[in-house]
Amino acid sequence: MFTVNTYAATSPTGDLVPTPIQRRDVGPHDVLIEIKYAGICHSDIHTVRGDWGPQSYPLAPGHEIAGIVTKVGSAVTTHTVGDRVGVGCMVNSCGQCTNCQAGEEQYCLAGNTGTYGAVDRDGTITQGGYSTHIVVTEDFVVRIPDALDLDVAAPLLCAGITTYSPLHHWGAGPGKKVAIVGLGGLGHMAVKIAHAMGAEVTVLSQSLKKMEDGLNLGADHYFATNNPATFEHLAGSFDLIINTVSAAIDINAYLQLLTLDGALVNVGAPAEPLPVQVFSLIMGRRSFAGSMIGGIRETQEMLDFCAEHGIGSEIEVIPASKINDAYERVLASDVRYRFVIDTATL
Structure with missing residues (x-):
């Protein structure tokens, strides 16, 4: 285990605040990503405020993640150090059910593992992209084409x-x-x-x-x-x-x-x-x-489509210190059209 910096909610009513959390060590099939940018999704707000059910706190949200691979496990074959990659709304699934086998992991019959607020394979609660680093199994990491800047690509992983x-x-x-x-x-x-x-x-x-x-x-x-x-x-x-x-x-x-x-x-x-x-x-x-997001294969297809057509999100990049202000602005529909956190400010 190792410690990383995050911005996390400590209750359903309080502000998000700087909070250190533990990430698991990189296993044989894991990828360590240095997060560069993380989008703010309306569902982040719903989740941390308990609108969709009670949560465990502290909780670092964020499932629109773009960054650089800094370490890979011994059995990883799909990514290498230095790759530009992204992580979306899920970080695991059973891999065995009919839907997973069809490349529709978002509809895993056993329930996919959400990027934050879900029970991870080691029994801990997943923590999301408002963070400096994240460890994710290689099958749930996608490649961000060179034609897409990382900041405008981050919201593509959900929106x-x-x-x-x-x-x-x-x-x-x-x-x-x-x-x-x-x-x-x-x-x-x-x-x-x-x-x-x-x-x-x-x-x-x-x-x-x-x-x-x-x-x-x-x-x-x-x-x-x-x-x-x-x-x-x-x-x-x-x-x-x-x-x-x-x-x-x-x-x-x-x-x-x-x-x-x-x-x-x-x-x-x-x-x-x-x-x-x-x-x-x-x-x-x-x-x-x-409809709920897409499978990993379709997510890669989407990124490639967006790169081919020059499509990125319209964004406003903010430092981590502005996250709580951004939440209020999202609720007031005062953003055109996606806030993206520069995680270097964590």
């Missing part, structure tokens, strides 16, 4: 794959009309990726205040959902809607915007239930679905 996976799975591409609900950390990546896939992209946001941004990011159209006329005008328009917001919305109203056989896919995770009227589904053979 990028969370939106790429459903867009890919539901066939976003030429001839498809795709709507993105919300233009935040997830939404802005969904716009960029859907545009690069060749889809016709519409942003559905509460107001028009980010309209210029949305169009510059690749949206073809932009509508305000606080205007009831939007729902009348766009009824039956979209093959696919990706809902990126983590707050309750009127799902039935959005389902009416789908074409025959259209799908509304939730990637935002509000704490409240989202009631659905069955007739909103059966009258158009519509689907209401969910």
Whole structure:
């Protein structure tokens, strides 16, 4: 075991503070990563504040990790010292179930091991990327292409794959009309990726205040959902809607915007239930679905796709001392569009 510096929550209500933690020694199949940048995801806030269930403290969040390999275990074959790498929302899975064997480790039937706040293989609680270093088994470390700077690549490990996976799975591409609900950390990546896939992209946001941004990011159209006329005008328009917001919305109203056989896919995770009227589904053979990140293979595919198309996250780099301020700004929707921690400031 060795000690590293982190910023961690010590309770669900207090600030994150400098906190030393223990990392396990590098085993035969492990990779030691010097973290350079770590993105701040809304789910970090939900988790440390106990919105999704009680947590063990201290807890260092962070699952958008970009850094450099500084040591590898004796049996590691996929990474070498000096590699530019990333770690996303999970750091292990059973590896044996049907889903893991299919490369869908995020849906491991035994439950994947989250990058923070989960029980690790040695029985300790995992600690995330608001840290100087992390030790991860090689199978859950991905390569960051040289064409991507590490700071803009970090949020791709959650925001990028969370939106790429459903867009890919539901066939976003030429001839498809795709709507993105919300233009935040997830939404802005969904716009960029859907545009690069060749889809016709519409942003559905509460107001028009980010309209210029949305169009510059690749949206073809932009509508305000606080205007009831939007729902009348766009009824039956979209093959696919990706809902990126983590707050309750009127799902039935959005389902009416789908074409025959259209799908509304939730990637935002509000704490409240989202009631659905069955007739909103059966009258158009519509689907209401969910999607959670992607497997390791698909995450690498996403990174390569983003490198090929010059896609990175729109970021504001902050020192660790500004993490608590950043949390308040995320909750106030005052970020365009992802905070990234410079971990050298730890």
